[in-house]
Amino acid sequence: MKSYVTPEYIVERDQDRCIRCKVCVNQCSYDTHYYDEEDDILHSRNENCVNCQRCATFCPTQAITIRENPNHYRSNANWTQEAITSIKKQAETGGVVLTGMGCDKPNLTYWDRLLLNASQVTNPSIDPLREAMELRTYIGSKPDKLELEMEEGNGVVLKTKLAPQLQLETPIMFSAMSYGSISLNVHKSLARAASEAGTFYNTGEGGLEKSLYKYGDHVIVQVASGRFGVHPDYLDAGAAIEIKIGQGAKPGIGGHLPGEKVSEEISRTRMIPLGTDALSPAPQHDIYSIEDLRQLIYALKEATDYTKPVFVKIAAVHNSAAIASGIVRAGADAVVLDGVRGGTGAAPRIIRDNVGIPIEMALAAVDQRLRDEGIRNQASVIAAGGIKSSADVLKAIALGADAVYIATAALVSLGCTVCQKCYTGKCPWGIATTDLWLTKRINPDIGAKRLAGLLRGWSLEIMEMMGGMGINAIESVRGNRLLLRGVGLTDKELEILGVRMVGE
């Protein structure tokens, strides 16, 4: 069948600059470029280009420019290029339109409509280069009160036993991305960067590769509906366990790692036969209700002798506040909320862009509900899905998060350009792929350095912003919504966010 879908991008090559080195041919995993030996010239197949910018970045003479195809259908506010193209694709394939990464639709971001405060006159700002500025955060259940005693000669001594806590030197963790959806080299980079920065990386649902067990003190091991790679050693290896109920990019649906991606190492780590599809069911089939969740939480706690915090991750949906309250009462040490802009390796686009709610609203509602019920101390709240900068991190904390998870931002630091083609398994940046020809493009030494650089840079920026507000400990930002003001928001939006309008 002749495809009616027109190429999205046009590859332009400045033939005067091109030196026929064929780097573009070698770098492109979509077979876009080819060399014509007879004419000694390079050509491109525009229809293959995903605009990942790999060729343009590596072209030694900057001969390549990728442009959006100027051929557009007739302008129409309803029948957009995307709407028409989707229908044509579906008509030709009869399938679900897949995509990768997070929702790319406008108007779902509240971070940019929240502004932070700074000190002027009535209290002094603090210079973080010269004075202490503390970002250390502990994730885990906290008691409402402590028993302490003053012992002669010993000073103050603690009598209460605290629940297990994760110590973070910066309130940013790497969110769940499974081994299989991303490569082992990316996992290595994440594990090393988390160890270096004093934070944590999340395995995702694909298990933990043997060689990464040594980073266990900085690993959160995930238990998801497919239970891939879950066994006693795996649970023991991590510093915390996360039960995955849902994901912001695809709330309510499962996952599917195609058999061709299930290589020998992945089959071993996931504990499934080589080359078979790894299907994660939509629900966890032993959790059809909140009391079932409690059983799994305590089964995992029993299995690990109550030495590790257990997180429960849900997608941000309409009733998140009530659900989160149930999760806390079910015994979770932390609730993870993943907003509608959260990323994925593969999801139906219709789900990614239409299901779930923005993290800002879910976070504000959950934090307030837990406070109204007097149980906010019992669990930490972690925000994920759509955090693009250090300002977003600080705003999330001011709304009520203890810490945030980042994943897309982490991949971007490794080279990802958010081309949204992760589901093809052909990532030219060597990230979302298991093809060994591509995965070697990520060198774990350099990858770890880039990720640690990102964490350090954001942490420094957070310190600057805190210092400007005259605050020298992150716990004084957490849930301190008076540090925020809204702009361009309705009364109802401000009410849910618990934030005042600018000028108020």
Next chain:
Amino acid sequence: MKDLTKTNNPYGDEKVFDACSIFGMMNLKGERFSAKDPIRAIANMHDRGNGLGGGFAAYGIYPDYKDDYAFQIMYLDREAKKKTDRLLSECFNILSEEEMPTQEANVRDPPIMWRYFLQPKKSKTKSQADDDYILEKVMRINTETGKAFVFSSGKNMGVFKGVGFPEDVAEYFYLEEYKGYMWTCHGRFPTNTPGWWGGAHPFNILDWTVVHNGEISSYGINKRYLEMFGYKCTMQTDTEVMAYAFDLLMRRQGLSIEIVSKILAPPLWTEIKAMKPENELALRALRQTYGSLLMNGPFTIVVAHEGEMIGLTDRIKLRPLTAAEKGDYLFLSSEESAIRLVSPMLDRVWSPRGGEPVIGRLESRRAVEVIA
């Protein structure tokens, strides 16, 4: 036009922004002395206030009624008084009541002030502790009419405050006639609460008083944390949050002032790491558990209750506090000059480090700094 004299924070700003002078003077043997010296000392720091608030807390001033609750109430009109009187006679045995003695002074628009000595009616308190009963009634009076405000509710102590410089407020209340063993004083420089009498310091609940200089940058979360424990922060002042934090931690949870000071102004993580393992564990748990009560931003407070006076600054000491001893007297002041004015020769004078409390206790004579 808004009546700026009758509400706190009339513009609805998120909190009160002010700066202040603070003075505290205590006789550690419990001997009572007149307000003369405290007034002179606070007046000496005149320029730290702007005439929009001054006040005093005095302990040991009502020996004849030392076991009864002394309520001092401001009324904005007669109607509010009538209503409140009905409530008082319903809930309490009133042993004595009088209009508070006042004289002409340079103060602005004084409300009606009334003083009562009370005992809770035993038939009403049931199993409730007296203090909880009082707390509940004070909250009720303060919110019910909007025109009555209990500004003092402890035993054998009283708060005297208003809109004016502290020395003028003292004159207005004939303060030199009172004798107490412990005085705390406050002169105020508010930037957004032009002149509500109730908004002046000290803030009081039961026999606890707080005078405060500073602006709490962590106010937003301090308030939300306390709300989880049933406190209603209605006055939008950071001082109120400070008072409730003391009530929660000391009265309800039974923590000592030494520990409470490590919650409000905790050591840095690097300092905690350098401690002995058992202290490290305790101090870390305090920050983990009570991080939301860390008072971040500049403050100096002098907190007092029966037999105890405590001075504390924020952990990096962004507001001043000087302490001094002379014989049986302990002084706390924003400026050393104020102490020297009333007691030129001192046995010891020092600047407490940020976050380290200075504690004056009757008898025990302890003015201590460290717990770990």
